[in-house]
Amino acid sequence: MEGIKITIAIIIAVVLQWTLRNVAEPLAYIDFPLIIVVYAALQRNAIKAILFGTLAGLAVDALSGGLLGANGFVKTLIAFIVSEIARRVYMDNLLLRIPVIAGACLLNNLLYYSLHRLLGQEPAGQVVVIMAYSLIGTTIAGTIVYLILDSVFVQKKRPKKRDMFSPRRQTRRRNPIRLNK
């Protein structure tokens, strides 16, 4: 069930990434697929996170002027690293997740830029400015998205009646059958 929810979240993230730049240019600095890939990796299921990373990355690459596979490569790697960290370190607190999403965003941009330079492509714009804006935008959006996802994904247990009230005190009755008599 959780897998289906994350799949839906990643589809929405890719669609938002495709369309939001049309609405307002600054929204392009937010990397929605990365936010969901990191969230999936924080669930400690490395294989699922890696697959989500590859698919989301390729979906963004397909509409981008950049190299096909660059985002797929970077997001796969990030999903693996984050899931390995999450396996070793306690990450269920939202405050601890903020530096993770910030670090993932920084690594994502650095690797993406480096891969393009390595293969002879020069991305447009000023590197430092783009990375800074992307870091701020993705970290803020990521924190909000995680709050929403946590409230959606965490299954609320209905408290049972016996958990709500203290058990009624039973008076000890005397055994009417007296065996000793």
Next chain:
Amino acid sequence: MIVLLLGNFILMAFDAKEINSGQRVLRVWTQAAADFVQSPVTTITSAVTNYFQSFANLRTAQTDNDLLKQRVQELEVELKGKEDLASQNERLKKLLDLKETGKYKILTASIIGRDPSIWFDSSIINRGSLDGVKLNMPVVTDGGLVGRVTAVGPLTSQVDLITRDKSGLGAVVGEISSSNAIGVVSGTSKRDLLDMRYVPGSIEIQVGSIVYTTGQDGIYPAGLKVGEIVEVISGSATNPHKISIRPSAGLNSMQEVGVLIYEPPAKEVFEQKLPNAVATPAKGR
């Protein structure tokens, strides 16, 4: 994980090798799928924006109206003069037997999507192979040259801008018939600047001159406006000028573009031009 990483890396390397020549099937079909999302979003967004824009415009409507009335009167006087000049021009053209240059059919298209990655600036237009768009067709606006088509789906196409660092085109400062300041214009990765190289340093170049395409690159037809020169670092007799150009197409704000239905003339095989070559029929590209 290693298999996925390797797969992505091979895909990337293959794409980097043939970035200017071919298109990827994955890219084409994803674009076709994305069209069903992007087109409605663009329509809704522009409708909402126009609605609020109309409120903002009302505030300045009275002032604009007065200014426009004054401008109409000025233009009427100007038009009289232009009509005389046009008829004179027509006569001179007939006299010189000049051919019309606007001979390419233009397919108008709307930009329905922008590059999802902030690192690049390609655009998606709502015309594809079903409308007659082909790979490498030039894209223009009323201001000038925008770029070329780099991926064609059935309903949509991807356009790479001339500002991209890998783009290049043959260009000339001023009209091609009256200037020999020919060079190569390429992108700089800066969104509002192009470089022009290989213009001989012995030719005088003025800031503010207009640069046009020469048609020698095999992609763009001759005579398209590229931009205006904003900076010239003068060269010498042995060193070429370093020229910076601002694109005239308004690349940051375009909503509508035109795809030139233009296919460059087939190149002749180089050997045929050699004096000793055996005559063989010319092959197309």
